[in-house]
Amino acid sequence: MNQMNSNPMLPRSFAINRVLKETYDTFTLDLAPAQRHTGFSFAAGQFNMLYVFGVGEIPISISGDPNDPGRLVHTTRAVGTVTKVMDKLKLGDQLGVRGPYGTSWPVAEAAGHDVVIVTGGIGLAPLRPAMYELLSHREKFGSVVLLYGARTPEDILYKREVKKWRSEFDLNVHVTVDRAAGGWRGNVGVVTAMVPKAPFDPYHTIALVCGPEIMIRFTVMELRKRGVPDDKIYVSMERNMKCGIGLCGHCQVGANFVCKDGPVFRYDRIKNLLEIREV
Amino acid sequence: MPKNASNDRKLVVLEAAQFQALLRALQDGGYSTVAPTLKEGAIVYDEVATVDELPVGKTDEHAGGSYRLKTRKDKAVFGYVVGPHSWKKFLHPPTLRLWQVRRNGNGLEFVHTQEQPPKYAFIGVRPCELSAMQIQDKVFMAGEFADPIYQGRRENAFIVAVNCSQAGGTCFCVSMKTGPKAQSGFDLCLTEVVEKKSHFFVVEIGSDRGAALLQDVPHSEATPEHLQKASAAVEQAASQMGKTLDVSDVKDLLYRNAESPHWEDVARRCLGCANCTMVCPTCFCTTVEEVTDLTGGNAERWRKWDSCFTSDFSYVHGGSIRTSSSARYRHWLTHKLAAWDDQFGSSGCVGCGRCITWCPVGIDITAEVQTIRSSETSKPK
Ligand SMILES: Cc1cc2nc3c(=O)[nH]c(=O)nc-3n(C[C@H](O)[C@H](O)[C@H](O)COP(=O)(O)OP(=O)(O)OC[C@H]3O[C@@H](n4cnc5c(N)ncnc54)[C@H](O)[C@@H]3O)c2cc1C
Ligand code: SF4
Ligand code: SF4
Ligand code: FES
Numbered sequence A: 001m002n003q004m005n006s007n008p009m010l011p012r013s014f015a016i017n018r019v020l021k022e023t024y025d026t027f028t029l030d031l032a033p034a035q036r037h038t039g040f041s042f043a044a045g046q047f048n049m050l051y052v053f054g055v056g057e058i059p060i061s062i063s064g065d066p067n068d069p070g071r072l073v074h075t076t077r078a079v080g081t082v083t084k085v086m087d088k089l090k091l092g093d094q095l096g097v098r099g100p101y102g103t104s105w106p107v108a109e110a111a112g113h114d115v116v117i118v119t120g121g122i123g124l125a126p127l128r129p130a131m132y133e134l135l136s137h138r139e140k141f142g143s144v145v146l147l148y149g150a151r152t153p154e155d156i157l158y159k160r161e162v163k164k165w166r167s168e169f170d171l172n173v174h175v176t177v178d179r180a181a182g183g184w185r186g187n188v189g190v191v192t193a194m195v196p197k198a199p200f201d202p203y204h205t206i207a208l209v210c211g212p213e214i215m216i217r218f219t220v221m222e223l224r225k226r227g228v229p230d231d232k233i234y235v236s237m238e239r240n241m242k243c244g245i246g247l248c249g250h251c252q253v254g255a256n257f258v259c260k261d262g263p264v265f266r267y268d269r270i271k272n273l274l275e276i277r278e279v
Numbered sequence B: 001m002p003k004n005a006s007n008d009r010k011l012v013v014l015e016a017a018q019f020q021a022l023l024r025a026l027q028d029g030g031y032s033t034v035a036p037t038l039k040e041g042a043i044v045y046d047e048v049a050t051v052d053e054l055p056v057g058k059t060d061e062h063a064g065g066s067y068r069l070k071t072r073k074d075k076a077v078f079g080y081v082v083g084p085h086s087w088k089k090f091l092h093p094p095t096l097r098l099w100q101v102r103r104n105g106n107g108l109e110f111v112h113t114q115e116q117p118p119k120y121a122f123i124g125v126r127p128c129e130l131s132a133m134q135i136q137d138k139v140f141m142a143g144e145f146a147d148p149i150y151q152g153r154r155e156n157a158f159i160v161a162v163n164c165s166q167a168g169g170t171c172f173c174v175s176m177k178t179g180p181k182a183q184s185g186f187d188l189c190l191t192e193v194v195e196k197k198s199h200f201f202v203v204e205i206g207s208d209r210g211a212a213l214l215q216d217v218p219h220s221e222a223t224p225e226h227l228q229k230a231s232a233a234v235e236q237a238a239s240q241m242g243k244t245l246d247v248s249d250v251k252d253l254l255y256r257n258a259e260s261p262h263w264e265d266v267a268r269r270c271l272g273c274a275n276c277t278m279v280c281p282t283c284f285c286t287t288v289e290e291v292t293d294l295t296g297g298n299a300e301r302w303r304k305w306d307s308c309f310t311s312d313f314s315y316v317h318g319g320s321i322r323t324s325s326s327a328r329y330r331h332w333l334t335h336k337l338a339a340w341d342d343q344f345g346s347s348g349c350v351g352c353g354r355c356i357t358w359c360p361v362g363i364d365i366t367a368e369v370q371t372i373r374s375s376e377t378s379k380p381k
Helices: A081-086 A121-136 A159-167 A213-226 A267-274 B016-028 B127-141 B148-156 B208-214 B224-239 B250-256 B262-269 B275-279 B325-344 B365-378
Strands: A012-023 A026-033 A047-052 A056-061 A072-077 A094-101 A114-120 A144-150 A172-177 A205-210 A233-236 A264-266 B011-015 B032-039 B042-047 B058-063 B066-071 B095-104 B107-112 B120-125 B158-162 B188-194 B199-205 B286-292 B298-305
Touching: A012 B107, A026 A094, A047 A072, A047 A081, A056 A072, A056 A081, A056 A094, A056 B286, A072 A081, A072 A121, A094 B107, A114 A121, A114 A213, A121 A144, A121 A205, A159 A172, A205 A213, A213 A233, A213 A267, A233 A267, A264 A267, B011 B016, B016 B032, B016 B120, B016 B158, B016 B199, B016 B208, B042 B066, B120 B127, B127 B148, B127 B158, B127 B325, B188 B208, B188 B224, B199 B208, B199 B224, B250 B325, B250 B365, B262 B325, B262 B365, B325 B365
Parallel strands: A114 A144, A114 A205, A144 A172, A205 A233, B032 B120, B120 B158, B158 B188
Antiparallel strands: A012 A026, A012 A094, A026 A072, A047 A056, A047 A094, A233 A264, B011 B199, B032 B042, B058 B066, B095 B107, B095 B298, B188 B199, B286 B298
């Protein structure tokens, strides 16, 4: 049974222990190893390669609690070939899992700082583990701010949790939607518009940003306008990935392999690249 | 993979008539002997049993987008340079089954494709190609995750290198400091000398394994005259380089010129055929494909060579990142000559010239860099 070590492309089977419909197109799976219950250690921000039988293998961030290695949690939006079949899987079905891979959010380095998280859509999934870490050591950080944007109120992920976080005295949670029908009394507009007034001290802040590249670009612009230095901003990048371990070449951005040098990058280290078209 | 290379390597002489004995000794040692052969008008690497299967007395002419075989006046065994294939097809197979999976009720059983790595003896590895192997070693074996297929095959491989005594029209190994003489990474390295009355190889012994093999192959001491003739042959190749590439500051040059209008100019010529990446001995990218059987109970995952010139290479949900051919060519060239150095500590180009010869429209990596360089000096900073 020591095959894993000899072939880093070989997945392990994991069984689905719980299926949770988050929104009309997004679902969360709780997984556990099918063979031995070994637990799954990871750092907030890392991802796994998930294999769906006969269809394919894709990178999906781990969205559970790093302090609860007994449950491997993934939240996925059904957008295409693999994710749409994954959406149909049921309790007890099995998936292939390889990982965890990639870099993580700088939670330890953030101690003593304010922390501002800016994210949109499914981007909250890779940041939820960071939220759990911040909450479990809440006393170590200054203000903790979550700015979250969704397309419509129906697209808000982890609704119950977000509501709970919003009611905490020591958390600043602001949710906005691009458009809303009647009944929505919250913010309407882009998430970046909330950066200028968010309650954090720009000179003592670590910012964690995840979302579409265009949203990252505008968020960073707003953060810099407030004076957050480039080396205190962290962004998570998305690229096509076929291997997740630095061998297939697909995920390269400049000299970086997003699968191993990322997905989480300190902004000053990749800002030149983000300015180049189609890099 | 040769080990124990020492600095003062021993040199001996192998008469051309004894070349078959070298092949036989390798075969007796359990190696499949792979060497240049003639197939469909090109010199390609394939398994051989005897020396007659090598392109004896042949040579090749290279230019941008053109390749032609010719007959030589002599019986040189290695009187040509490199063809469209490289040794990577043996070390990093173009298609490979990674694993199989069986569905068992709800369960999935993954079965690793075990490989007993083949024992290849590569005969006629050019100095640039040796460098290419050392470059791919870093890609596939030096990181946190090694590719077991590459590693197994590479560690088993016995390498008989051949120094070049003539250069091709698209060669620029001198610029890339990879040739025309092999420096390291071989078990044996031959320099061929063909004269009216004599035909021999000066053999440099690069490893203990190489020395052991020679015990079964008749050979003699090298005289100063032999050595002088061999180095003259290599010097001749060095003086014939078809191309040159000015590599000074090339990394920063390319990083500085990411938005150069010249990429558009290349894009107008480039067909996006991916030939350049397939023939390149260092290009390593792959994709994966699913194969399922009719019962739906079994599936296989296959790995295949891929190219950054294809449109879905950079696809993420919503569209490809590099949609234009200018961005794709820029990505390829900048990776080869700039990003590679940041990633693996060396250039990703060894100057073998294949991408120039086999580009259907003759796009020339050395010329494109030169154009970018001169466009920079001609415009004010
Ligand atoms: C590091 C990382 C973490 C991610 N985390 C999550 C997550 O937590 N939740 C989530 O819903 N999505 C996440 N994604 C995006 C997710 O990988 C894609 O949505 C998914 O690959 C789409 O596959 P598909 O076959 O359903 O789509 P199709 O559009 O049919 O894609 C076909 C193929 O293209 C490739 N591909 C397509 N889109 C992407 C993409 N965005 N990124 C990488 N490869 C892609 C895949 O190989 C895929 O199989 C992440 C991507 C990366 C790189
Ligand atoms: S880039 Fe061209 S010249 Fe350089 S190693 Fe590859 S094929 Fe050879
Ligand atoms: S540069 Fe030449 S060989 Fe490479 S993709 Fe373009 S046309 Fe094909
Ligand atoms: S995903 Fe294969 S190299 Fe990064």
